[in-house]
Amino acid sequence: MKRIQITLLALIFCSILAAQEDYTQSLDGIEWVKVESKADIIVRTHGEKQLRIKAKASSKKPEKAKGLKLLGAGGSDNTDVGFYVVKEGNNLIVRNLRKWNNGNAEIYLPANQNISVTTNGTGQSDIRIYGFKGEIEANARLNGGIKIEDVSGPVTANSLNGGIDISFVEINQDSPITVYSTNGALDIKLPGDTPANLSLGSVNGEIYTNFEIKFPEKNGLKSVSTQKIRQTINGGGVKLQLKTTNGNIYLRKE
Amino acid sequence: MEKNHVIELLPEYLDGLLNKTQKTTVEAHLKDCNSCSHELSELKKLFKVFKEEKETTPSGNLKTNFFEQIELEKQNNSKVVSLDNVSVQGKNNWTNNLLKIAASVVLLVGVYFFGKQQQEQISGKEIAHLADETQAFKQTAMLSLMGNKSASKRIQGVNFIEEFSDPDEAIVSALADRMLNDENTNVRRTAVEVLSEFTASETVKNSFIKALKTEKDPGIQITIIQVLGKIQEKKAAASMQYLLEQDDTQPYVKEELESVLPNII
Numbered sequence: 099m100k101r102i103q104i105t106l107l108a109l110i111f112c113s114i115l116a117a118q119e120d121y122t123q124s125l126d127g128i129e130w131v132k133v134e135s136k137a138d139i140i141v142r143t144h145g146e147k148q149l150r151i152k153a154k155a156s157s158k159k160p161e162k163a164k165g166l167k168l169l170g171a172g173g174s175d176n177t178d179v180g181f182y183v184v185k186e187g188n189n190l191i192v193r194n195l196r197k198w199n200n201g202n203a204e205i206y207l208p209a210n211q212n213i214s215v216t217t218n219g220t221g222q223s224d225i226r227i228y229g230f231k232g233e234i235e236a237n238a239r240l241n242g243g244i245k246i247e248d249v250s251g252p253v254t255a256n257s258l259n260g261g262i263d264i265s266f267v268e269i270n271q272d273s274p275i276t277v278y279s280t281n282g283a284l285d286i287k288l289p290g291d292t293p294a295n296l297s298l299g300s301v302n303g304e305i306y307t308n309f310e311i312k313f314p315e316k317n318g319l320k321s322v323s324t325q326k327i328r329q330t331i332n333g334g335g336v337k338l339q340l341k342t343t344n345g346n347i348y349l350r351k352e
Numbered sequence: 353m354e355k356n357h358v359i360e361l362l363p364e365y366l367d368g369l370l371n372k373t374q375k376t377t378v379e380a381h382l383k384d385c386n387s388c389s390h391e392l393s394e395l396k397k398l399f400k401v402f403k404e405e406k407e408t409t410p411s412g413n414l415k416t417n418f419f420e421q422i423e424l425e426k427q428n429n430s431k432v433v434s435l436d437n438v439s440v441q442g443k444n445n446w447t448n449n450l451l452k453i454a455a456s457v458v459l460l461v462g463v464y465f466f467g468k469q470q471q472e473q474i475s476g477k478e479i480a481h482l483a484d485e486t487q488a489f490k491q492t493a494m495l496s497l498m499g500n501k502s503a504s505k506r507i508q509g510v511n512f513i514e515e516f517s518d519p520d521e522a523i524v525s526a527l528a529d530r531m532l533n534d535e536n537t538n539v540r541r542t543a544v545e546v547l548s549e550f551t552a553s554e555t556v557k558n559s560f561i562k563a564l565k566t567e568k569d570p571g572i573q574i575t576i577i578q579v580l581g582k583i584q585e586k587k588a589a590a591s592m593q594y595l596l597e598q599d600d601t602q603p604y605v606k607e608e609l610e611s612v613l614p615n616i617i
Contacts, residue, residue: 129501130501212502214503233502233504235502235503235504235536237536237537251504252502252504253504254503254504254507254536254538254539255538256536256537256538256541258569258570258571273502273504273505273507273508274504274507274508274511275504276504276507276538276541276542278537278538278541278571279571280569280570280571281570301574301575301578337508337511339507339542341541341545341571342571343570343571343574343575343604344604
């Protein structure tokens with residue numbers, strides 16, 4: 099019996115220790131959280147009203163760096179988890195200082211937080227965002243792709259070379275959704291009953307959809323020609339603009 | 353009773369509106385009844401006068417005299433007895449009344465058209481004024497949206513241009529500013545798409561040419577090159593040449609430039 103109690107205590111102690119390694123920051127007076135990274139980044143929601151950056155075993159400093167601080171392009175590590183975090187007015191800047199993928203840096207925020215996530219890595223630097231109800235801006239400036247799931251918008255997403263996958267649980271009708279890419283493909287999933295004004299365009303790519311888009315000369319609803327398409331679905335609603343230069347566009351009904 | 357009945361039918365009889373039985377009854381009665389045949393001749397005279405009367409057009413001072421006329425009419429009306437008793441009261445009053453009523457009708461119609469015309473002029477001015485106010489309101493809304501912190505809202509502001517049939521210089525300049533300076537790629541690209549509808553404007557053309565040198569996003573570069581190529585803007589040639597010579601210009605952008613440039617020069 100005593101042994102079990104000791105084990106339990108030890109376990110609790112360990113978990114507290116582990117929890118203490120996470121970095122947390124209050125979000126009082128913060129309108130936007132702006133995340134910048136040169137490596138892969140994952141942003142998730144949680145029930146707490148604060149920012150939490152999970153400490154990962156792989157994010158620990160090497161033995162030789164003991165007593166030293168990690169320096170990055172945008173500042174020095176003031177979080178002990180490899181991030182530089184600073185308030186700028188009502189923005190909270192969260193900068194990932196590592197240039198390599200340290201077992202996926204994970205950031206947790208309340209679901210209604212407005213977030214802006216930018217990656218600028220020459221290597222793979224993907225953005226993954228799950229479950230937000232606030233506004234989302236995602237920019238993969240170089241080689242990363244973007245994956246956004248279970249969100250309601252508005253979303254403003256842009257990539258240079260990576261693809262963009264977004265699945266919406268519903269569409270916020272307040273302000274427009276734009277998903278643009280130069281070389282990546284767009285794969286967008288919407289609930290079938292979403293009212294929207296669609297504006298789709300691809301310079302060199304193709305556009306595919308199973309929404310009923312009426313075209314006088316095209317039969318079937320598989321390929322709906324290139325260039326510009328303007329259509330309303332379900333009676334029309336908020337503007338939904340999908341544009342690529344060289345990639346394909348896939349617009350799916352859920 | 354019988355007399356009255358026939359008198360009431362006389363105007364219709366003269367107009368030929370009665371059916372055969374009524375007509376024969378009236379004609380039979382007229383032979384027997386002096387007063388009725390007299391009435392008939394009086395009516396004929398009256399109808400003749402009506403026909404000879406020229407249509408009058410109401411003048412502007414009709415409106416000002418309107419209330420005086422009404423007062424006059426009221427006084428006369430109180431002295432006058434209703435049409436049913438005309439035969440008892442005498443023929444002169446009867447015809448006078450009819451003429452007065454006709455005059456009132458003409459007066460009313462005249463005042464109506466005069467008033468209507470005045471009202472149309474006023475409401476025309478009001479509509480123009482309201483349209484001005486709506487335009488100003490839309491412009492304020494658009495500019496304020498374009499200054500918003502959220503990229504989605506700024507895009508909403510940029511798209512607001514669709515609400516203007518003929519946007520003025522201030523709006524076009526604000527859009528050009530978004531295209532050249534917004535930190536968000538999607539806002540800049542949406543501004544390019546929207547401005548490509550207004551290539552007749554020198555401000556727009558010059559901003560496109562400027563953007564060729566400043567814009568780093570290849571997707572936007574290609575859109576601008578295509579728009580300038582379509583309108584064969586000669587002034588753009590130097591900027592296109594510059595972009596073509598840059599090392600960091602993407603190969604597919606260079607391809608686009610090489611296909612467009614020969615058509616411009």
